[in-house]
Amino acid sequence: MVEGVNYRKQRVPPFLRQSLAVSGVVLYMIGTGANIAFPGVLLQQLREPDSALQLTLEHESWIASILGLSLILGIATAPFSLQRLGRRLTNQLSTLPSMGGWALMVAAATPETLLISRTMQGFGMGLQAASAPVSIAEYSSPKLRGAFLATIAFSFATGMLIAHVFGTLLYWRSAGIACGSVYLLSFILVSLSPETPPYLASRGKFNQCRKSFRWLRGYYHDSEKELEVLLNSQKMEVTEVITGKSRLQNWVETAKKPEFYKPTLIMVFMFVMFQISGMTVVPSYTIPMMDEVTGRAIESNTSMLMVDVVRFVTSIMACVVVNKLNRRTVLFLGVIISVTSLFLAAVLLYLRDLGFITEEYRWIPVIPTLTYIFGKTLGILAIPWAIAGEVFPLAYRSLGSGISGMILSIMFFVVVKTAPTSFKEIGVNGTFLVYGICIAICGAFLYFLLPETKGKTLYEIECHFKGIKSDRADSGEKDKMLELETMEGG
Template identity: 25%
Template sequence: MDSERRRLLDAESGDETPAGLISEQDAYLSKVKNAKLYLATFASVLGPMSFGFVLGYSSPAIPELTRISDPRLRLDDVQASWFGSIVTLGAAAGGLVGGWMVGRIGRKLSLMLCALPFVCGFTMIIAAQNILMLYVGRVLTGMASGVTSLVVPLYISEMAHEKVRGTLGSCVQLMVVLGILLVYFLGLFMDWRWLAICCSVPPTLMMVLMCFMPETPRFLLSQGKRREAEEALRFLRGPDAPVEWECARMEDASDSQGTSFHISDLKDPGVYKPLIIGVMLMVFQQMTGINAIMFYAENIFEQAHFEESDLASVIVGLIQVVFTAVAALIMDKAGRKILLIISGVAMTISTVALGVYFHLMSKLGSAVTDSTSVTAEQPDLSWLALASMAVFISGFAIGWGPIPWLIMSEIFPAKARGFASAMVVLSNWGMAFVVTKTFQDMLMSLTSAGTFWLFSSTCVVNILFTVFFIPETKGKTLEQIEAIFRGTSGP
């Protein structure tokens, strides 16, 4: 934005001093109405709910598919492992496709189109006549999950203003864990085919509702559509907000940065620094072991000697929903960094305790095996497994669950947002595949205790990484966050 336009904007507000820009921003936000912003957010987060269904589907479905009478569909241990983990390969590919789509056709249309592989994938599972069809269905739903996990955080961060961006961005993970909880709960009453039918409902509803939602103003500005960007802002901010001011601020940052991304831009610290942070956040998130725990929740509880392991999985899902909701409510007050640290500490303690539980159980089992007579009752340590799992899930939900996705949507400059987000999502789902596919192997080679102690050591690294490398983004505009990495003052 040129100096004349800046002068006119300041003159309209009656303040031409730089300090006045802060009060002008507060005055603008005081006129904003958030009702339609919340509506657009709800429509978009039906996508994360859909891939929550995808993530959770394997937990109730795998035990049933391993016992099914039809030999064409019966899974052995290796096939069950692939059924649980192959979705992450599809999601990694979907992340790459999503990075291309958001830059070419926009955030809104990308989100609408990703509903198709969701529905097609679950339809393939419903109609499955052999194991290959089950695999193809999981890959398709995985691809849709990868696109969704990239597009929705970007869509929300580019729509929301800084006062509510943390809360709305946290709704992405909230809807993921709500989807997991719902599929666990429905799995108590439905067989795997009817469960797949239910899983196809949220993406269908998302595609319908998104028809009535706007494209993000920042993407429209990058396409030179100033009038459409103002109309989108007017829809999102309400009729009383002077959206020309916000649009001009976005346009100013866009003009100074440029709109097209080139590989040579990776030399720019404003690009490579946030990219490294985004990738490492996702790698560390998966190295906590969360996806392994959620994919095999029932198996873990069976090994912990819970008779109602499927009900225990529902309890875990409920805990995750509650604490993710808490994180969403306090995100814009507490800040991202402190919640990541609290989350890391909670997960470290809980995984150490889980390791202790399995270690004690193995010692007790050996003692009983070696002894010819048992003179005393074995102590019941199942409470330790339940408490440790509850602390781990609540700790993850309040920090390392929602915040990496939120930070990913905040830290990248506009011109690199598609490419960088694709790399981050690829890192997340690629690491998710490695962890979930090798989880059973780790249990065999390291024992259950050793596996959870390995996860606890990575949680310690997470805490150190957060303390030394993660910037606080609470209360800052996307343009101000970009300026932090460029080493300049924000607009």
């Protein structure tokens, strides 16, 4: 027993408290999914002859891709914000430019105004892209962390589905109001949650850390042991930081540490694979892509909603699968399904173009295409966000999340901006082949780089990258870590 602690049960169980803390971030990520997918319906409506705004093809590609550029600004700001202002305030601030962007879009009268509104949305998304996995991981207990982190994939899929449904049923301005309202709910829920315990401990606010930790995890014997491990490890970090070295020297030393560069390299490959798999291209250009895949045998909006439903149902499945199976198993299962399906869809499209598939069966490529959506949603969408919240040590979590997020945003812009040209020059079949090859290459590197993180505490993962065995950590920590798996509800 840890002395001085009253081991009492709370009226609200830890699971519900952690769910409340995570829900504000989850709602924001629903808004992110809507941001990414909204051009799929917005551009379709603006192509109508009587549209209030007339766009060129160049306008269209910039409206879909400019999120990637503005993401860079948000992500560049994120490490400072996460480290200086904290996770909670960063989450709150990230909702403001996003709400402003949707409001400006609803009132837009020119293409330039649309571009400005998308830029504001992207800046908020950049802050949140770095903050979301960190916040969810730090709010969650080890046994719930996988499921909570998998809700990021669910949130993306839900937001994309909402944007496409609203955009199909409503005029785009009305649909924008509905999508933008998600951020107001996010702001309210984030404001009801405390700051994360690891951040408070990293800033030397140990009493506030205890209060926040116990609010989230309850007063249980095993959770108190984890709390003491957290506090003791951060007390040592605070002591080590006071060295009198310059900031440049600290950065150089940080870059040489395996617990920093190994997770960073892993996340670079993760997020390159995430984007090159078509994760943001498909929702942005669903209708033209599916028109090509189905040979226009299926009505455009129907094929778009088919993709959204498969993605949505799979993301629900991923929340369960990620918490039950090893992270590596889920990731590489998704990689294998995605690569196989992309290659098969490309071959079928080539055969159809050559006349080997009759007009009656021209829709056949839709089967491997939907299988590809299933595979990438299950593994390539869900696992990178789960891993992003786990692999970085607390001392470098803000910086590492910022660097990997920067790669994510650059790839977002490059892949989405070049997609229309790629579809035009090499066709959807050629684009599928390129995506499949790139996924296979990234997956091969990750097979050798990525450790298993399921069921481990954040401190145990940090020890792995440092090359420290649990029995070489501070005296008694091994027994404490082993007992964390039996935590009650927390």
